[in-house]
Amino acid sequence: MKHFDKILIANRGEIACRVIATARKLGIKTVAVYSDADYQALHKTLADEAYYIGSSPAQESYLRTDKLIEVAQQSGAQAVHPGYGFLSENAEFAQACHEAGIHFIGPGHEAIRAMGSKSEAKALMEKASVPICPGYHGDDQSDETLTLEAERIGYPLMVKAALGGGGKGMRIIEHAEQLQEGLQAARREARKSFGDDHLLLESYISRPRHVEVQIFFDRHNAGVYLFDRDCSLQRRHQKVIEEAPAPNLPDSMRKSMGEAAVAAGKAIQYRGAGTVEFLVDGERFYFMEMNTRLQVEHPVTEAITRQDLVEWQLAIAAGAPLPLSQEQLQCHGHALEARIYAESPDHDFLPSSGKIMDLQWPQAKNYVRIDTGVQQGDHISSNYDPMLAKLVVWAESREAAIDKMSQALSDYQQAGLSDNRDFLLHLVNEPAFRKAELSTHFIDQYPPTELTPDQIRIALVTAGLLQYDRLSYYGTLPAAPFFSQVTLFYDGKQHTLKINQSRSGYDIQLPDGECFAQIESIEWEADRLTGNLIIGQQTFRYRAVYLPDSKLKLFFPSFSIELDLSGQCLAAHDGSEAMSAPMNGTVCSVMVSEGQQVKAGTALLVMEAMKMEHTINAPCDGIIESVFYQAGDRVDAGSSLMAYKEESDNAA
Structure with missing residues (x-):
């Protein structure tokens, strides 16, 4: 199979590390690029060569076409892999690579340009007999025209950036009164993210599923589809859990969607990896958009097809034909992917930044896969996407895959900044998810939940005993009768525990009652502890990490919590x-x-x-x-x- 000798990866983080892994397997040399924020990044360390391209803001580094072309030429790279995000779907970048004599590992710039405009893409799909959703995709962008078209389509409707993706430049408009503010916000976000504020309007389907089809084409316009994925679980229009194949689809509909996706690729003389996204409404499906790149969620397709899609990309870009025909492709078992984000689900999913003080991954074996670009000690910058990692699992059945994902998420533990681990655990263990009752509103139906009183009680007892034990060890407990009092703070509230130690364990008085607890086992390693605690008749496995500023992060199998040990925690104030x-x-x-x-x-x-x-x-x-x-x-x-x-x- 044909391959390049050296490639440049015009990206960072997880996807750069992912491409490096396949390139290394094939004996292809890799060139990384990095900004100030990524001076010590994992992708820089893993690559054979690394070049500095600018300061931390993406506009001054990873979005600099001139810098990337310069590095490719300077390093002798024959091709550029764009990853996803940044310039991966930028037609001008693909064209600049072509004009510089560098292979772009992806489709031609004409196809990117055609699919980069949602309005142009809809028109092309309509000509190719691919079903599209009713809406307005025209060039007249005046407020007057958009208002008239909105009245024609009817409310509710969706405003989308024509060049958009990832939920950026997208607004749901429930009533006519919301239209003008929604248009302005969508334009502003679209202009900032894509450099173009062209919008389109679509009828809003109230409870759709988001199902997409992975396609591949070679230079001879031969195309295949590698089955489908359900990506309905989204927050802020960005996916958090994906699975393949999409559950509960009739075989005839699955086949029709695959064939429609291939027809979409043929209509634009496509080449390489692409994804055709559909909205599914009952037994009807509508073309939504085409992503002219490798998707974040490609590992679930790799798991069910047992193929390396990056290897396919590299081979096809080098001129090789498709590795397999449609008849040779088979779907095996079921795969799930969960995206770990640095964000606060209980604060409207606001992104978080800071230093990863402690990081523990699940074991990467028995069809558990970890795709990441971060490591302990990294500082997560607010300049880039907040995704930390992807956990991917495979099993023979969907039920077994869900069980495996639940365990993998439980085993993943990170301290130092907020992440969505507990929320993902909540989603995969939700009975409606196990029943595959999926829609893009799933997270609205089953939003992040607060810790229960029992969970807080377990955490307080655990933290109280660990703090008591620690203070005893360092000899800093006050003299009797006050030696048994430990004060903790959670969510701005003070919790005082009175602890009396006996030969058999600890009698603990909490603000809301009493309990008896025993430390069954405890293992110390610097500021990290692991062990088992018996509270009443129940045994709890815990892991504790002491953090700067007198903070303690506790991990349990189904939840985690951060407590303040300093006594300097301020209560929230009134608005x-x-x-x-x-x-x-x-x-x-x-x-x-x-x-x-x-x-x-x-x-x-x-x-x-x-x-x-x-x-x-x-x-x-x-x-x-x-x-x-x-x-x-x-x-x-x-x-x-x-x-x-x-x-x-x-x-x-």
């Missing part, structure tokens, strides 16, 4: 946090001025972090006293954005 930055990021726009009177819910300011926008709304009626930031300013989480005076009920 004023709405005037503070909820995350590290950049101010996009300020919609109010000093002295302005506003109503509750009024949009005050828009922030952006990790390519997603977050709107700060007025918590109540009031007056803007001071505005501390303007558009373009960088802001740290917790910084005061503006001074806001609540309007008195007795005001004249």
Whole structure:
């Protein structure tokens, strides 16, 4: 099979590491690029060569076509693998590679350009007899035209960036009154993410499934589909759990979707890996978009087909024919992928940044796979996508795959910044997920849940005993009768435990009752402890990590919790946090001025972090006293954005 001698990977993180793994297997040399933020990144370490391309913001590094072409030529790379995100679906970059005599590992720039515009793609698919959803995909982008078209389509409807993807530049409009604000927000986000604010409108299907088909084409326009994936579990229009094959699809519909996806590829003379995404409404399906690159979720297709899709990409880009025909491709078992994100599910999935202080992966064996670009000690920057890793599992049946994923998620533990591990555990163990009752609204139906009183109680007892044991070891417990008192803080609330040790265990008084506990086993390793604790008649396995600033992170099989040991934890106050930055990021726009009177819910300011926008709304009626930031300013989480005076009920 044909292959290159050396390739440049125009990306970072997990996908760069993934491409390096296959290239190394094939004996292909790899060239990495890195920014200031990635000076010590894993992909830089794994590659055979690495070149600095600019400062941390993507616009000054990973989106610099000129720098990437320069490095490819300087290093002698014959081809460029774009990964996903960044310039992977940028027709100008693909064309620049071609003009520089460098192979672009992906489709031709003409196909990227055609599918990069959702409106043009819809028109092409309609000509190719691929089903499309009713909507407006025209060039006239005036507010007047879009308003008229919205009335024709009817509400609710979806506003989408024509060049969009990943939920960026996308808004659901329930009523006509929301249209203008939705158009402006979508345009702003689209312009920032894709450099183009062209929009399209589509009829909004209330409970669709998101099912996509993996396709591959070689240079001879021979194409195959490698079955399908269900990607319905999404938050903010971004996928978090994917599986293959898509469950509960009639065989005839599955075949029709595969054939429609191949027809879509043939219509644009496609080459390489691509994904055709469909909205499924009952037994009907509609073309949504085509991604002209390798998808984040490609490992589940690799698992069920037993093929290396990156190897296919490299071979086809080098001129080889398709490795297998449609008849030779077979689907084996079931695979699931869970995306681990640095984010706070209990705070509207806001991205988090900081240092990974502790990291434990599940064992990569028995069809458990870990795709990542991070390691312990890394600092997660707000400049890039917040995905930390992908956990992928395979089993003979869907039920067995879900069980395996639940265990893998339980075994994954990270301390130092917020992530969505517990939320993913909640999703895969939700009975409706096991029954495959899937739709893109699944997460709205089964949102993140707070810890139960029993879980908090287990955590407090565990932390209390560990702290008691630690203070005893270091000889820092006060003299009797106060030696048994340990104070902990969780969620701004103080919890005082009174602990009396006996030969058989510990009698513990909590604010809401008493219990008896025993430390069955404990293993120390620096600031990390692992062991078993018996509370009442139940045994609990735990892992504890002591963090800076007197924090303690506890992991249990089904949940985790971070406690404060310092006694300096402040209670939340009454709505004023709405005037503070909820995350590290950049101010996009300020919609109010000093002295302005506003109503509750009024949009005050828009922030952006990790390519997603977050709107700060007025918590109540009031007056803007001071505005501390303007558009373009960088802001740290917790910084005061503006001074806001609540309007008195007795005001004249």
